[in-house]
Amino acid sequence: MDERQAASNQAPSASRPVPGHRALDDDMLAMLVALASELTLVRARQDAMERILTGVGVVTDGAVDRFEPDKAAEMARATERKRMIANVFRAVRMRAEYEGVQT
Amino acid sequence: MTASDALSGFRDGRRGHAMLPVRSHDELSEQMLVRDLKMFLSDDLGRLHQKSALALSETARAQGRNDVFPGVRDALYERSGFQTWVSLRREAQNQMWQSVVRTADRQRDRLDSLAAIETPIGSLTIDPDFVVPDYLVGENVHLMPGGYAGSPDANGVLQGAVIDLGGAVFMRGMNGGLLNDQRGQTAMSHVLTCYSDVNPKRILEMGCGIGASAVPAAWAFPEADVCAIDVGASMLRYAHARAEHLGARVHFSQQNAEVTDFPDASFDIVYSCVALHEASMPAVVNILGESRRLLRPGGIAVHLEVPLLYGADDVWAGMQADFESLYNNEPNWRGALTANYDALMRDAGFDAPLIGFQRAVGDARNETGQFSDRSEGPFRSWFVASGRA
Numbered sequence: 269m270d271e272r273q274a275a276s277n278q279a280p281s282a283s284r285p286v287p288g289h290r291a292l293d294d295d296m297l298a299m300l301v302a303l304a305s306e307l308t309l310v311r312a313r314q315d316a317m318e319r320i321l322t323g324v325g326v327v328t329d330g331a332v333d334r335f336e337p338d339k340a341a342e343m344a345r346a347t348e349r350k351r352m353i354a355n356v357f358r359a360v361r362m363r364a365e366y367e368g369v370q371t
Numbered sequence: 372m373t374a375s376d377a378l379s380g381f382r383d384g385r386r387g388h389a390m391l392p393v394r395s396h397d398e399l400s401e402q403m404l405v406r407d408l409k410m411f412l413s414d415d416l417g418r419l420h421q422k423s424a425l426a427l428s429e430t431a432r433a434q435g436r437n438d439v440f441p442g443v444r445d446a447l448y449e450r451s452g453f454q455t456w457v458s459l460r461r462e463a464q465n466q467m468w469q470s471v472v473r474t475a476d477r478q479r480d481r482l483d484s485l486a487a488i489e490t491p492i493g494s495l496t497i498d499p500d501f502v503v504p505d506y507l508v509g510e511n512v513h514l515m516p517g518g519y520a521g522s523p524d525a526n527g528v529l530q531g532a533v534i535d536l537g538g539a540v541f542m543r544g545m546n547g548g549l550l551n552d553q554r555g556q557t558a559m560s561h562v563l564t565c566y567s568d569v570n571p572k573r574i575l576e577m578g579c580g581i582g583a584s585a586v587p588a589a590w591a592f593p594e595a596d597v598c599a600i601d602v603g604a605s606m607l608r609y610a611h612a613r614a615e616h617l618g619a620r621v622h623f624s625q626q627n628a629e630v631t632d633f634p635d636a637s638f639d640i641v642y643s644c645v646a647l648h649e650a651s652m653p654a655v656v657n658i659l660g661e662s663r664r665l666l667r668p669g670g671i672a673v674h675l676e677v678p679l680l681y682g683a684d685d686v687w688a689g690m691q692a693d694f695e696s697l698y699n700n701e702p703n704w705r706g707a708l709t710a711n712y713d714a715l716m717r718d719a720g721f722d723a724p725l726i727g728f729q730r731a732v733g734d735a736r737n738e739t740g741q742f743s744d745r746s747e748g749p750f751r752s753w754f755v756a757s758g759r760a
Contacts, residue, residue, distance in 0.1 A: 336396075360456065370450075
């Protein structure tokens with residue numbers, strides 16, 4: 269077993285607070301940076317797929333941009349959007365529900 | 372480019388017009404997401420926070436307090452979930468504008484060339500010395516970059532395109548699809564329902580924005596001269612082009628609805644659609660007075676607003692007004708929605724004003740109008756205060 273410590277698994281160092289910021293603010297910003305990074309990866313992979321498929325003639329250049337979902341696809345997308353919103357913002361909903369029973 | 376060339380690239384499938392910016396696959400996807408997120412926040416989560424507010428106000432009332440709103444408001448704003456909800460609603464709105472601005476911006480040259488109408492049936496008059504009313508300076512209404520009056524492009528139609536597309540996204544297609552004309556249709560329906568003897572030769576809309584509510588007047592009364600005024604030059608250039616591409620004859624001019632340059636008694640109908648809550652209460656008084664001054668004897672004023680008027684005891688409506696005023700830059704939301712319109716109309720010189728709710732219609736001429744003292748809810752009814760000179 270490799271005993272070396274991974275760079276990502278170092279002991280946490282002290283983080284000097286930014287005046288006026290709550291810890292939550294810094295955590296949220298950190299998560300946003302990570303999310304933007306993840307999204308960039310997904311887009312890059314999708315771009316690679318489009319270029320590869322275009323290169324071998326499976327799709328024509330610009331086919332994705334010209335794509336217009338039919339009614340069934342539009343409904344499937346709407347369902348997926350709502351699922352994603354409910355999932356990503358689950359914590360906000362739970363807190364609102366919790367506060368609703370606090371009087 | 373002709374109107375039909377522009378429409379051939381139109382992909383949204385619902386009723387639209389040539390001037391509306393075309394959305395790419397990714398732009399449409401993003402704007403649909405923002406629309407759904409806004410709905411999730413306002414409807415799904417809104418119901419939960421409403422429940423909190425009602426529980427808090429019942430507790431306060433049980434403790435014998437009279438004015439419960441300030442206490443409920445403070446208690447809600449102390450809660451982390453409520454704070455997050457307020458921030459998220461504002462950020463969803465900001466995200467919508469960012470996406471809409473990108474869509475409009477990349478098409479500005481095409482839209483400007485579409486707006487160069489060689490033989491217009493209506494007209495456009497821009498006032499180079501126009502002074503923007505104080506209440507519109509310094510606050511971008513609805514968080515919209517540039518607001519109503521300002522424009523990032525002094526000569527083009529860009530700001531109008533942003534406003535029109537933003538409205539199409541924000542209204543979720545419920546205000547007459549991509550034409551966004553349900554309010555204008557409903558105002559005309561009110562005239563046909565309650566003042567069926569009127570045969571207008573001249574009609575004025577005050578606060579016309581991008582002309583979505585002016586076009587229905589030209590369609591409902593094709594023999595009449597329709598004039599429409601507002602404060603923003605870019606918005607009016609866009610409104611003019613939009614109306615021309617829809618085949619509607621409208622004369623747009625840049626004017627303040629509080630003090631127009633039209634002579635006394637020069638119109639048969641003067642109307643406004645959701646303009647009052649974008650003004651200030653002193654301006655509302657002036658606008659109602661100006662609408663009275665401009666009417667010929669027997670002429671009709673119709674002022675249409677959102678059907679969400681509320682009383683001081685409605686704590687949740689008060690919280691919504693709080694949000695709109697503070698975090699969606701709607702400074703006169705509370706004023707316009709708690710005003711006594713019967714008194715305001717009488718003070719403006721209308722002896723027997725009608726105050727109530729007009730059933731929303733998509734086609735004033737071909738749908739049955741109904742005016743009553745009860746609202747059927749947003750997008751099913753609009754509040755109307757009207758009167759005869």
